[in-house]
Amino acid sequence: MSNSESGETTFAGLGIDDRVLRALSDVGYETPSPIQLATIPHMVEGRDVVGLAQTGTGKTAAFATPILSRIEESDAYPQALILTPTRELAIQVAEAFGKYSAHQPGVRVLPIYGGQSYGVQLAGLRRGAHIVVGTPGRVIDHLTRGTLNISKLRFVVLDEADEMLKMGFQEDVERVLSMAPRDRQSALFSATMPRAIREISKKYLRDPAEVTIKSTTKTSDTIHQRWVMVSHARKLDGLTRFLEVEPFDAMLIFVRTKQATDELAEKLRSRGFAATSLNGDIPQGVRERIVGDLRKGKIDILVATDVVARGLDVERISHVVNYDIPTDNDSYVHRIGRTGRAGRSGEALLFVTPRERRLLRSIERSTGQVIEETQVPTVDDVNTQRVAKFEEAITGNLGSPNVAMFRRLIEGYEREHDVCLADIAAALAVQTTDGGNFLLKPDPIDKGERRGDREFDDRGRGSRSRDGNDRGDRGDRGDRDRGKSGGDRRRGGNPNLATYRINVGRRQNVAPGAIVGALANEGGLNRGDFGYIDIRADHSLVELPADLSSEVFDALSDTRISGVKINLRVDDGSGEPSRGGGRGRPDRGGRKDDRDDRPKRKFRS
Numbered sequence: 001m002s003n004s005e006s007g008e009t010t011f012a013g014l015g016i017d018d019r020v021l022r023a024l025s026d027v028g029y030e031t032p033s034p035i036q037l038a039t040i041p042h043m044v045e046g047r048d049v050v051g052l053a054q055t056g057t058g059k060t061a062a063f064a065t066p067i068l069s070r071i072e073e074s075d076a077y078p079q080a081l082i083l084t085p086t087r088e089l090a091i092q093v094a095e096a097f098g099k100y101s102a103h104q105p106g107v108r109v110l111p112i113y114g115g116q117s118y119g120v121q122l123a124g125l126r127r128g129a130h131i132v133v134g135t136p137g138r139v140i141d142h143l144t145r146g147t148l149n150i151s152k153l154r155f156v157v158l159d160e161a162d163e164m165l166k167m168g169f170q171e172d173v174e175r176v177l178s179m180a181p182r183d184r185q186s187a188l189f190s191a192t193m194p195r196a197i198r199e200i201s202k203k204y205l206r207d208p209a210e211v212t213i214k215s216t217t218k219t220s221d222t223i224h225q226r227w228v229m230v231s232h233a234r235k236l237d238g239l240t241r242f243l244e245v246e247p248f249d250a251m252l253i254f255v256r257t258k259q260a261t262d263e264l265a266e267k268l269r270s271r272g273f274a275a276t277s278l279n280g281d282i283p284q285g286v287r288e289r290i291v292g293d294l295r296k297g298k299i300d301i302l303v304a305t306d307v308v309a310r311g312l313d314v315e316r317i318s319h320v321v322n323y324d325i326p327t328d329n330d331s332y333v334h335r336i337g338r339t340g341r342a343g344r345s346g347e348a349l350l351f352v353t354p355r356e357r358r359l360l361r362s363i364e365r366s367t368g369q370v371i372e373e374t375q376v377p378t379v380d381d382v383n384t385q386r387v388a389k390f391e392e393a394i395t396g397n398l399g400s401p402n403v404a405m406f407r408r409l410i411e412g413y414e415r416e417h418d419v420c421l422a423d424i425a426a427a428l429a430v431q432t433t434d435g436g437n438f439l440l441k442p443d444p445i446d447k448g449e450r451r452g453d454r455e456f457d458d459r460g461r462g463s464r465s466r467d468g469n470d471r472g473d474r475g476d477r478g479d480r481d482r483g484k485s486g487g488d489r490r491r492g493g494n495p496n497l498a499t500y501r502i503n504v505g506r507r508q509n510v511a512p513g514a515i516v517g518a519l520a521n522e523g524g525l526n527r528g529d530f531g532y533i534d535i536r537a538d539h540s541l542v543e544l545p546a547d548l549s550s551e552v553f554d555a556l557s558d559t560r561i562s563g564v565k566i567n568l569r570v571d572d573g574s575g576e577p578s579r580g581g582g583r584g585r586p587d588r589g590g591r592k593d594d595r596d597d598r599p600k601r602k603f604r605s
Helices: 018-026 034-044 059-070 087-100 118-127 136-145 161-166 170-179 195-204 232-245 258-270 284-296 329-336 354-367 379-397 403-417 421-432 473-484 512-523 550-557
Strands: 049-052 080-083 109-112 131-134 155-158 185-190 209-212 223-229 250-254 275-278 301-304 317-322 346-352 497-502 532-535 540-545 601-604
Touching: 018 059, 018 087, 034 049, 034 059, 034 185, 034 209, 049 059, 059 087, 059 155, 059 185, 080 136, 080 170, 087 109, 087 131, 109 118, 109 136, 118 136, 131 136, 136 170, 136 512, 155 170, 161 170, 161 185, 161 195, 170 195, 170 512, 185 195, 232 258, 232 346, 232 379, 258 275, 258 301, 275 284, 317 329, 329 346, 329 354, 346 354, 403 421, 512 532, 512 540, 512 550
Parallel strands: 049 185, 049 209, 080 131, 080 155, 109 131, 155 185, 223 346, 250 301, 250 317, 275 301, 317 346
Antiparallel strands: 497 540, 532 540, 532 601
């Protein structure tokens, strides 16, 4: 293997194609991580691999770079299939393949996952894709339809295999592995190695090389780390509240893309903050000037990407905000390391959307630290700070030499118009401030939102607990619903769940795990959102949250399991399909037994 001048092993010594090496250099990769160093040589040689490593250790590059180095660009059929447990991870992995293949214009990468239009995916498959990244349920759907042909696969990767099994995808995963060519190369990556994973490895992989990587990533004790739950749509509002309430000297805000740096910086400037962007498209001379302005205090907020901020050491940086959570744990450590340097104290704030809790847990496991949960500042917090700054401005201006001149003008106005001084002062305040918007007004989000896009309530506290369970309002809502009906149809006795009907059952050979996996993936649900599952001959009854948002309900209605559109709807208790097929509260009256459907398979998630 080749070494750099410092003695570190480089990517050039791992057998990676030169075009892939150039792409790695473009994104700022210099030396391979432990999982990459241990895995890439095996995969380049064509050997199967089992990797035991946490999320964020760099395993995507560990399997993507050797696959891209061996892909045959002239044959536009699926040569590599990467299975991931969630659509978010599928998108991330597909984007990574796109970055690493930047100098291979003939390589096509296609993500296929639940929640995305079939039309987009079908068009991509018809055009031809070399690399397909997908969730098990959607991959099985395409295999069943005959729209995905894996007869010529050369590579299969199971990413976060333990998570896939936890979500009930084991049957789908094994079905894909059994359908793929026997002479393919396989790689399996997992944070843990339960017996089921071990059995899959023994059954479907050929003499795999086993790689175990223990994370040693640590963060500085001088950095106070916090995280806050906020949906993507409310991140900007949450950030501006922190900026108004949190005292800071200079702040570094990290986002994922170059475009996002410009967009966020512009939005912050429009709200009165001295912010600018820093990304790879900015010439080096301009970058140096921007960093110089940050040091001198001409700029207070810098919005940047990982690559350009590496090595940035500005003493004024008191806060680092991860506006977009990093998908690489090492990146998190590098990011927040821009503050709290040389013994100074620093603050690190991490924004986490409901679907990114997995990444938060991964960062905590990797760093060995529990990050403190905080709340978005309330309307009262913001207004108190605005009033305090207004009073400080008055106090500061009382010492101005121009006060005497303006006092004479105001006293003359008072005598001439017979207006009290307080009213004149108030009118001047309106003139010099945006009077109508000086105090922040509560918006719907501060009054509490329905599940599916919740944020901060009127106390600034999230209505969803860290483990994904809802707090507070759902129990009362369930009581009100029961009061409107003739009886409680919820089988498991959970007042927050209602019974829904789906159009798949024993005739489609569905298993409870397939139902849980498909619905969780399409609707962004957690296992805690599922109750009793009753699989019958031609349909199944599933307990899900009674207050599904319209967006989630529509997404679930279009879900396909075993190639069948499930047409989710509230079960009316008659044992027959609901005539309306639409959404509504469950009828909790008497239920007719489907005696012809016995025996029933029942499962509690």
